[in-house]
Amino acid sequence: MRYEFKFHKILAVKEREKDEAVSIYQDSVRKFEEVAEKLYELLKRKEDLEVYQSERLHGGLSIQEIRHHQQFISNIEKMIEHYQKMVINARNRMLLFQEKLLEKNIEVKKYEKIREKDYMKFTEDLKVFEGKQMDDISIQMYMNREG
Template sequence: MQYQYKFEKILSIKEKEKNDAFSKYSEALRQFEEAAEKLYKLLKKKEELHEFQQQRLGNGMSVQDIRHHQLFMENLENIISHNQKAVIDARHKMNVFQEKLMETNMEVRKYEKIKENDLKKFIDHNKYLENIQMDEISIQQYLAGADR
């Protein structure tokens, strides 16, 4: 007798859902990393520009250069603010997909555990039937030997 798991189709559907959730999570993670890297570079650029401005102020700088630099820094601040929001959104999206992945992974594990227990019952039942057959064969052999 061959083992047939009664929830095999459900298990395969759940595994497909898990794989889909994993790919979505991986993509969200990649997007988060890209957004965070972009924000890091912008913050680093701001820091370098600030240091550059401090050095130039120490050496003397025209009012026009100061205004130009200040306008550039304000624009950079706006870009940084926008990117901070993008990082927060990407992190939230990543966390949502991570939770979905964890849920689907737990569901797959439940069905795998059910399959494991069901297979164990199947094997135990086959052993029981095999033992009954062996007992019957032994009884028949005994009776056949007693008739001689």
């Protein structure tokens, strides 16, 4: 007797869905990290620019240069706002895909548990069947000795 899991095809589909969910989740993590890194770079650039402007103010700076720096900082702040929204969106997408991955993992685990229990039942049934065969063989051997 050969063991065959009756839900083999369903398990294969669920595993494929889980693999796809892993791939999508990993992609969302990568995109989140990229956007977060860009936000960090902008924040760092703004901080560096403010430090530079502060140092230059102590040494004397023309009004034109002050306006230029303020305009540049204002543009960076707009970019920072934009990237903060992108980070929030990317994080939400990542969390959504993480939740979907968790669901797919649970589905696969359920079918694996069913397969495990089904296989255990199969092996127990096989042992009982083999035991009966051995009993039949023993009875036949006994009957042949008697006859």
